[in-house]
Amino acid sequence: MVSASERRRFEVVIVGGGIAGASLAYFLTERGVTDVLLLEREEQPGYHATGRSAATLAELDPITTLHALKVLGGQFLRQPPAGFAETPVLLRSGVMVLFKNEMWDAIRAAAPAIEQAGTRLVLLSPAQAVARVPALLAERFAGAALLPDDGHIDVHALLWGYLGHAKRRGAEQRFGTEVRGVRVEAGRCAGVATAEGEIHARWVVNAAGAWAGKLAALARAAPIALVPHRRTIVTFAAPVDVRGWPMVHSDDDHLYFAPESGGLLLSPMDEEPMEPCDARPDDEVIARGFARLATLAPSLVPQTLRRRWSGLRTFAPDRVPVVGEDPRVRGFFWLAGQGGCGIETSGALGPIAADLIVEGRTERFDARTLSPARFGGA
Incomplete structure (x- = not known):
């Protein structure tokens, strides 16, 4: 006051x-x-x-203005001024983006320009992606782009x-x-x-x-x-040791998941427009997200959740x-x-x-x- x-x-x-x-x-x-x-x-x-965010730097973005802003922002996160924080602001744990056929062709063609714009990426076959995250079903995607310099932000x-x-x-x-x-x-x-x-x-x-x-x-x-839009995140126990996994992001499957405190964090990537509020999760949205996870990485679908929350992402x-x-x-x-x-x-x-x-x-x-x-x- x-x-x-x-x-x-x-x-x-x-x-x-x-x-x-x-x-x-x-x-x-x-x-x-x-x-x-x-x-x-x-x-x-x-x-x-x-x-209430997923606390991740993921530079790859189809909107060129956002991609450029993320590249600039990433430079600060990787090398903040001396004494800015007592701990590293960014853990380069990696982000792996999965693509299906046409988009995989497009990302391979665009890779040199993306790197020229300042984002380092490694193109992976389905087998190479599964080697990094064994829970994935290789037949569900045509390839992946690994962003090794991106990862978890200490918000x-x-x-x-x-x-x-x-x-x-x-x-x-x-x-x-x-x-x-x-x-x-x-x-x-x-x-x-x-x-x-x-x-x-x-x-x-x-x-x-x-x-x-x-x-x-x-x-x-x-x-x-x-317009504010709700975005939901849940955490749950992992059936295997997921330390060392990158975040896995799939627009086609409309979800992402990543290691979090010994377990996993997942978002069903919901985007429900609503008035400004203290947003709360929707059980049906979470259930649909896990149904999609079952087609991409079925062994990860949990029986119970540890936490759930929602926040608002506001777009022009x-x-x-x-x-x-x-x-x-x-x-x-x-x-x-x-x-x-x-x-x-x-x-x-x-x-x-x-x-x-x-x-x-x-x-x-x-x-x-x-x-x-x-x-x-x-």
Whole structure:
């Protein structure tokens, strides 16, 4: 809660204490912009999407803009600055993507360009893939692409690395503080309203995750159709020793699984659109996921589950993140719509957003591909 003695004026107010807001606070303060306040409605940071992800860097993506962002983000995850975290942020445990006939032909043809773009991959025959993950049925796919430099992200270390360094550099963080309004004066953002009063700011950053659309509506910003979608994950005991297995991802079978705490983690890759909420798993969705697993790796289907949870992944209409100043309301800055790749791209989108706020431009990336202006609405 905010006491009467706490400051009410800042250069930048970031709304949202997930990975997006935390990374921006880190990269702004790295640039010397320390007059920053991060606000989070929940009592702890990373409660929603950040804390419920599969925690994986998987660079391969059919959307070229996302692939490029993941490559940039992966560079930060593999080699964060000295002293960023006490433990490695990324474990290069590998990601193995399975393909059926036409897509296998396409990925083989595209492999040189993918490597040229910065993603190392190893093409595997079904027999070679089964040698790595013996539970797979070789007849179910035509080949696989192994991403040996990708793998498991320590989300806790990453989130608290961002938050801890930003705080030590002077950024303030207030949890349990809900933004209820956005103040706009003469077409420019002037601050936010909370239950404890108004906070003035030159920039208000919309890093509100599934609630980004609602925050934008409070500011009467461009009406970008951001839609949250539920994604479910379960964990269960493994029938064999799965240590050393890569994550296995199959779009055709609509699932992925990976080693997790001595057992396995699986997602049925559900994508149910819904209003912003504290998402909960659906038993039928989980059952259908295991039915698909039975056709790909039947020996892995469990009798019972250890845990189950769901989170919300929020997408723009073109499934590309929305990063930049609003075309209607000056000083209202979007850092939203990361879909399912907010954690793995945070080391790219954070500095891109910091550049745009500090300098109004960036040399790191083509900002036009991310700009909210691409949807019109000016």
